[in-house]
Amino acid sequence: MLNNPRSHGLWEATAPQAPATTALDGEVSADVVVVGGGYTGMSCALHLAEAGRRVVLLESREVGFGGAGRNVGLINAGLWLMPDDLITALGPVHGERLLGLLGDGPALVMQLIDKYGIDCELERNGTLHCAVGPAGLKEIKEREAQWQRRGAPVQVLDAQETERRLGTAAYAGALLDQRAGTLQPLAYARGLAQACIRAGVIIHTSSPVIASDSKSDGWVVRTTGGAVDAEWVVVATDAYGTGPCQVTRNEQVHLPYFNLATQPLGADLLQTILPGREGAWDTRTILSSMRLDRTGRLVFGSVGALRNTGTAIHKAWARRALAKLYPQLRNIAFDHEWHGQIGMTTDALPRFHKFGRKGVGFSGYNGRGISPGTVFGRELALLILGEKSEAQLPLPRSDLVEIPFMRAREAWYEMGAQIAHLASARL
Template sequence: MTFEPNLWRTTAREAFAAAPLDADLTVDLAILGGGFTGCSAALEAAREGASVCLLEAETIGYGGSGRNVGLVNAGLWLPPDAVKAQMGAKAGGQLLSVLAEAPSRVFDLIAREGIDCEATRNGTLHLAHSAKGCRDLQGRHHQGISLGAPLQLLDAVETGRRTGSNAFHGALFDPRAGTIQPLAYVRGLARSAARAGAQIFEHSAVQSVRRESNLWSVTANHKRVRAKRLLIATNAYHSGLSTFYTPRFVAVHYCQFATGPLSDAARETILPNREGCWDTALVMSSVRMDQAGRLIMGGIGNGDGVGARVHANWARRKIAALFPALRDVPLKHGWSGRIAMTSDHIPKIVAFGPDAYACYGYSGRGIGPGTVFGTDTARALLAGSDHQLPLAPVCDHSETATTLRGQWFEAGACMTHGLAARI
């Protein structure tokens, strides 16, 4: 079963390339990781006049940022009351307030920097896959409305009209949100950061991080970067990197499969307004359309692992179940990425040393929170104050049995996909 590679790499209209680190440097801020968080931080710091060095082991957007579904959502995966229960009313309310504005910050940044990333702000649909899912959405609607969010509950008929599928019991529409081409977005961030003066280096895997003489010393390609401040922004792609601090999370895989461009007739009825969608199922799936009219189906699971065939066959059956007219439309592209999941599904900012943060654990919400956290941690590091951070930093964060739990997620996805949507 062979697919063409990651659709986003085929269709990204933003290009970016940088040379490897080949000389010693001294900078105000060193950033490890070239995804949404790292590139947003590099752009903000450079715009504030700081000298910046960003080191990426592969290429910009190689990790989760270039494998993302592309949904620009407000808030977190958890409903608001659960966020406040986990964090406390005040801290949870502050984070929810900041992330309510995340889509605006992303789309405003895209407009300001002229990033060509298929930005479409037509909202998103959280789809009820069952009657219980519909009740869950009613709770989310009530909680969101109480916080001032302009959410709309849709019945099954309206949901069917907006999706082109009769498989859903209803939906929660969020007009604040939208979709982007995620790889093009992160490349555009890197391009803008470089234009603002940031030094960005690809193919520059970090060998070590040490604290020396009140500075951070980062070694990559046998060259040394000395920095007053340090940001680790590797998220789910930190593995294999030996640093002063190692983020702890559960790596959860997510795979996606895309058709070729659909016919004009199909595009008039299937997601005609181009909302991005995900459902309420425990083993979540997503569906969206890109600008050229390709249908993209995603779900929990490793499309590059031992269950690859199971996940691909599920995607074919799922598309046929949702959209019978597409039963014979072949899948052309397939790709996978990793999500950094925390036990409480709350992102983390860890202050692991003097003038140093690690940001990670977006639990599947990388675009909005990643952009916000990257921008705000850059500001905080340069100001020497954590008051403007979206949440209070912690000195450490631990997770137990991370490998076992990641395997459990994959086993559950394989079992669910092996049995689901058989028609």
């Protein structure tokens, strides 16, 4: 994307073509202007347009340019936090409401894919949270207990069943979440964009917002090429915000994450390596993830950025780590490589913000963007449509607070990942 093969890698190479869009040129009006062409922005725009609202969506680069087009593609339920910890942080009302919505989040994603016929390599076979050693096993058992108390279809698999599903004996067990699955993330983003356009949304790409002005009856949002006059503005830029939307980026520390994709595995290998095509990740602090794409490529990733000295260090680590997990892949080539940024808030919780009168947004997904982004986009649409009040949203309103020493922390995370990968393999 944008002539950079390390920005979206395999996903750019295999996603359906993006819908035809143009930059904003001139002044237009709408009921709602949505800033950001990721999952949140497009889910919000789609739900609004289907309810008869005139929507203009502004994207500074291309649809799916940010985290929506770069992530691993795990459609997870919930957040990184344990369910009980989330209740402690948010209280019983917002906490249980958020858990319920995000627990059902993968189902909403899959419903939209089915409804609009989105071709995005959807797999509905669940995900595996893999336990590294006794400590990891203790963690996933606690997650199992907390989710099962809420009726979720999750279960801890023993080491033998985990080995059967993964094709490696490296883990002490795994938490199977049958609500979850995998998809091709850029294809899902582009499919949402196609659905938006068919519903009447006007999408303008290459249209970075440079100013926004509130007025008595709404907003004027200006780009380099024009302006949109609208009653409501939705800020859906998350960790990739620039210009006046930089405020949501500044409340998150960027954690770099990279992915490498192998050549397609042969039929014999695919019988033993993730034969059920679940997505998987482990319990380590500097975690690793893996899943298969439609063609049988193994996508293997971890914390780090493929730039400067990190490129050689992380690729060498991945080669060692993959060989330790799957000795039969010791000599397989990586055909694609890419990286992006995960926006991390100080408490690992997302945020709901108001930007003056009739300006709203969610941000801070902490590596869980597919399902929460889709759900939060719908919630914003329901708020704007008057079908929900602010008090009925899954999160209370938060103030915008910039993280101190943000750039220094980000440099440390990037360098720390290099140090860790320079010295280690996987387990």
